[in-house]
Amino acid sequence: MRFTRRGLLGAAAAVLATTGASGAFAQGTIKVGILHSLSGTMAISETTLKDVMLMLIEEQNKKGGLLGKKLEPVVVDPASNWPLFAEKARELISKEKVSAVFGCWTSVSRKSVLPVFKELNNILFYPVQYEGEESERNVFYTGAAPNQQAIPAVDYLMSKDGGEVKRWVLEGTDYVYPRTTNKILEAYLLSKGVAKEDISINYTPFGHSDWQTRVAEIVKFGSAGKKTAVVSTINGDANVPFYKELANKGVKATDIPVVAFSVGEEELAGIDTKNLVGHLTAWNYFQSVKDPANDAFIAKWKAFTKNPKRVTNDPMEAHVIGFNMWVKAVEKAKTVDPDKVIDAIVGIEVPNLTGGTSKMLPNHHITKPVLIGEIRADGQMDTVWQTKGLVAGDAWSKHLEGSKDLVADWVGKKCGNWNTKTNSCGAK
Numbered sequence: 001m002r003f004t005r006r007g008l009l010g011a012a013a014a015v016l017a018t019t020g021a022s023g024a025f026a027q028g029t030i031k032v033g034i035l036h037s038l039s040g041t042m043a044i045s046e047t048t049l050k051d052v053m054l055m056l057i058e059e060q061n062k063k064g065g066l067l068g069k070k071l072e073p074v075v076v077d078p079a080s081n082w083p084l085f086a087e088k089a090r091e092l093i094s095k096e097k098v099s100a101v102f103g104c105w106t107s108v109s110r111k112s113v114l115p116v117f118k119e120l121n122n123i124l125f126y127p128v129q130y131e132g133e134e135s136e137r138n139v140f141y142t143g144a145a146p147n148q149q150a151i152p153a154v155d156y157l158m159s160k161d162g163g164e165v166k167r168w169v170l171e172g173t174d175y176v177y178p179r180t181t182n183k184i185l186e187a188y189l190l191s192k193g194v195a196k197e198d199i200s201i202n203y204t205p206f207g208h209s210d211w212q213t214r215v216a217e218i219v220k221f222g223s224a225g226k227k228t229a230v231v232s233t234i235n236g237d238a239n240v241p242f243y244k245e246l247a248n249k250g251v252k253a254t255d256i257p258v259v260a261f262s263v264g265e266e267e268l269a270g271i272d273t274k275n276l277v278g279h280l281t282a283w284n285y286f287q288s289v290k291d292p293a294n295d296a297f298i299a300k301w302k303a304f305t306k307n308p309k310r311v312t313n314d315p316m317e318a319h320v321i322g323f324n325m326w327v328k329a330v331e332k333a334k335t336v337d338p339d340k341v342i343d344a345i346v347g348i349e350v351p352n353l354t355g356g357t358s359k360m361l362p363n364h365h366i367t368k369p370v371l372i373g374e375i376r377a378d379g380q381m382d383t384v385w386q387t388k389g390l391v392a393g394d395a396w397s398k399h400l401e402g403s404k405d406l407v408a409d410w411v412g413k414k415c416g417n418w419n420t421k422t423n424s425c426g427a428k
Contacts, residue, residue: 028069028070029069029070029071029072030065030066030067030069030070030071030072030099030336031071031072031073031074031096031097031098031099032053032057032071032072032073032074032098032099032100032101032102033074033076033089033092033093033096033098033100033101033102033103034050034053034054034073034074034075034076034101034102034103035076035078035085035088035089035092035101035102035103035104035113035124036049036050036053036077036078036103036104036105037077037078037079037080037105037109038050038075038077038079039077039079039080040079040080040081041080041206041207041236041237041238042080042105042106042109042235042236042237043080044236044237044240044266044267044270045105045235045236045262045266045267045315046105048266048310048313048315048316049102049103049105049127049315049316049319050075051304051305052301052316052319052320053073053102053319053323054073054075054304055300055301055304055305056319056320056323056324057071057072057073058304059300060323060327066327066330066331066336067330067331067334067335067336074092074096074098076088076091076092078109080206080236082106082108082109082112083112085103085104085109085112085113086112086113086115086116089101089103089113089116089117089124090116090120093116093117093120093122094120098122099122099123099330099336099338100122100123100124100125100326100336100338100341101117101122101123101124101125102124102125102127102319102322102323103124103125103126104124104126104128105128105235105315106128106175106177106235106236107130107131107175107176107177107180108175108176108177110124110126110130110139111176114136114138114139117136117138117139118136118137118138121138121338121339122138122338123138123139123140123326123338123341123342124138124139124140125139125140125142125319125322125323125326126139126140126141126142126143127142127143127315127316127318127319127322128143128315128318129143129144129145129148129149129261129262129283129314130143130144130145130177131146131176131177131178131179131180131181131184132145132146132147132180132184132394132395132396132397133180133395133396133397133400133403134395134416135363135364135365135395135396135408135410135416135417136364136416137342137364137410137416138338138342139364140322140325140345140360140364140366141364141365141366141393141395142318142319142321142322142325142358142366143314143315143318144283144284144314144368144370144393145365145393145394145395146181146184146185146394146397147391147393147394147397147398148284148368148370148391148393148394149261149282149283149284149370150181150184150185150231150261150282151184151185151188151399152282152370152372152387152391153231153259153261153280153282153372154168154185154188154189154231156259156282156372156385157229157231157257157259157280158192161384161385162372162385163227163229163257164227165227165228165229165257166194166198166226166227166228167198167199167200167221167222167224167226167227167228167229168185168189168194168198168199168200168228168229168231169200169201169202169218169221169222169228169229169230169231169256170182170185170186170199170200170201170202170231170233171202171214171218171230171231171232171233171234172201172202172203172204172232172233172234172235173203173204173205173206173208173233173234173235173236173238174203174204174205174206175206175235177233177235178203178233178234178235179203181233181261182201182231182233183400184397184399184400185231186199186201187397187399187400188399191399198226200217200218200221202214202217204234204238206235206236206238207236207237207238208234208238208241208242209238209241210241211241211242211244211245212245215242215245215246215248215249215251216249218230218251218256219249219251219256222255222256228256229256229257229258229259230256230257230258230259231259231261232258232259232260232261232262232263233261233262234260234262234263235262236262239260239262239263239267239271240267240270240271243263243271243276244271244272246258246275246276246279247272247275247276252275252278253276253277253278253279253280253374254278257278257279257280258279258280259279259280259281259282259372260279260280260281260282261281261282261283263281264281264283264313264314264315265286265287265311265312265313265379265380265381266311266313268375268379269309269311269379271379273375273376273377273378273379274377276375277374277375277376277377278374278375279374279375280372280373280374280375280384281372281373281375281381282370282371282372282373283313283314283371283373283381284314284317284318284352284354284368284369284370284371285312285313285314285316285317285318285352285353285354285371286314286371286373286380286381286383287311287312287313287380287381288373288376288380288381288382288383289353289354289355289371289383291353291354291355293351293352293353293354293355294312294353294354294355297312297320297353298312301316311379311380317352317353317354320352320353321350321352321358321366324350324351325345325348325350325358325360325366326341326345328345328348328350329341329344329345329348330344332344332348342410345360346360346361346362346364346410346411347359347360348360352368352369354369354371356369356390357390358390359390361392361393362408362409362410362411362412363393363394363395363407363408363409363410363416364395364408364410364416365392365393365394365395365408366393367390367391367392367393368390368391368393369386369387369389369390369391370386370387370391371383371385371386371387372384372385372386395407395408395416396408396417405419405420405421406418406419406420407420413425
C-alpha cells in the first residue's frame with residue numbers, strides 16, 4: 001500500500017508539472033488578483049475598476065470557469081499609497097498565489113510594482129492611458145499609449161473642426177504620466193511650428209484643491225489674442241475643484257476649451273456639469289457609443305451593481321478587453337503558467353465595446369480606436385471625432401530623441417527596447 005500510494009503521489013505531481021498549475025490551481029480555484037485603490041485620492045477612479053473585475057469573474061464562473069476551475073478574486077487595497085502597491089502586489093503573488101493581476105491606475109503605482117512582477121514572474125494587466133516609454137515582458141498595456149490619445153487630441157484641436165488652437169496650456173498632476181506625456185506633447189507642438197512662448201506647462205500635487213490662482217493664470221495666458229486650449233492630465237479627485245473653479249471663473253469651451261485625458265464618466269458623475277458643456281475628453285471608449293455590445297455591457301453593469309445610475313468608462317472597457325484576452329490565452333496555453341500565457345496572448349483578438357476588435361501586439365500594447373467627446377450636461381460624451389480605424393499602440397514615442405529609434409518586440413526580438421540603429425537590446 002505504501003508503494004502504491006507513493007506511486008500515485010508521484011503520478012499526480014507529474015500531471016501538475018505538465019499542466020503548469022499554480023498553487024491556486026492545485027487547490028481547486030484559479031486566483032485572480034485585483035490591485036486597485038479603494039481609499040485615498042484615487043479611489044474616485046479605481047473603485048469602479050475593482051467592481052468591474054468582480055463582475056467579469058462572476059460572469060466567467062457562470063460560463064464554467066476556466067480550465068474547469070472556478071475563478072477566485074483576491075482584492076487588496078493599496079490605498080493610493082504608491083510604495084504600498086508593491087507590497088500588496090508581492091502579497092498577491094507570493095502569499096495568495098494569484099495567476100494574474102489586474103490593477104494600478106497611476107503610472108507611479110505601475111512603476112512601483114514593476115520590479116515585483118519581474119522578480120516573481122507574474123502578469124499585470126494595466127488598464128489606464130499612460131505616457132508610454134515602456135514595454136515590460138510581464139505587463140500588458142490595455143489602456144492608451146500617447147499616440148492613441150494625447151497626439152490625436154492635439155491634432156483635433158489644431159484642425160479647423162477643433163478650433164485651430166494656437167496657444168497651449170499643458171496642465172497636469174505632478175508625477176510621471178503627466179510629465180512624460182507633456183514632454184512628448186511639447187516636442188510634438190514645437191515640431192508643428194508652435195512657438196515655445198505659446199506653451200505653458202504646470203503641475204500640481206495629487207489632491208490639489210485650491211485652483212483659484214492657477215485658473216486665473218490660465219485665463220490670463222488665454223487672453224493674448226490667440227485661440228488657447230488646456231490639455232489636462234490632472235488625475236484623481238483634484239479634477240472636481242479644478243472644473244468647479246473653471247465654472248466659477250466663467251471659462252466656457254467656446255473661450256478656452258479643456259481636453260482631459262483622465263476625466264471620464266465616473267469622475268463627471270460627481271460634478272455639476274452644466275457649465276462644462278462643450279469641454280472635451282479624449283478616450284478610446286464612451287458609454288454613449290451606440291453599439292449592441294456596449295448596450296449589453298451597460299445593462300449587465302447596471303444589473304450587477306443594482307444601481308441604474310452607475311456609469312461605465314474607458315478603463316473599464318480596457319479591463320474587459322484585458323480579462324477576455326487573458327481567458328483566451330489561458331485556454332490556448334491550457335495552463336495559467338505565466339511564461340506560457342505570455343507567449344500565447346500575443347496575436348489574440350477580442351471584441352471591444354465600440355463595434356470593433358482589439359488585438360494584442362508583440363509590444364504588449366493593443367489596437368484601439370480614438371474618440372474625442374464633448375461633455376454633455378448629463379455627464380456623458382457626444383463623440384465629435386474619431387479615427388477611421390484602429391490605432392496600434394506605440395511603446396516608444398516617435399517624437400522624442402532617444403526613443404524614436406526604439407521598438408518593443410517580445411516575439412521576434414524578445415526585447416522591450418530594441419534599438420533599430422544599433423540592432424541591440426538595451427536602454428536608450
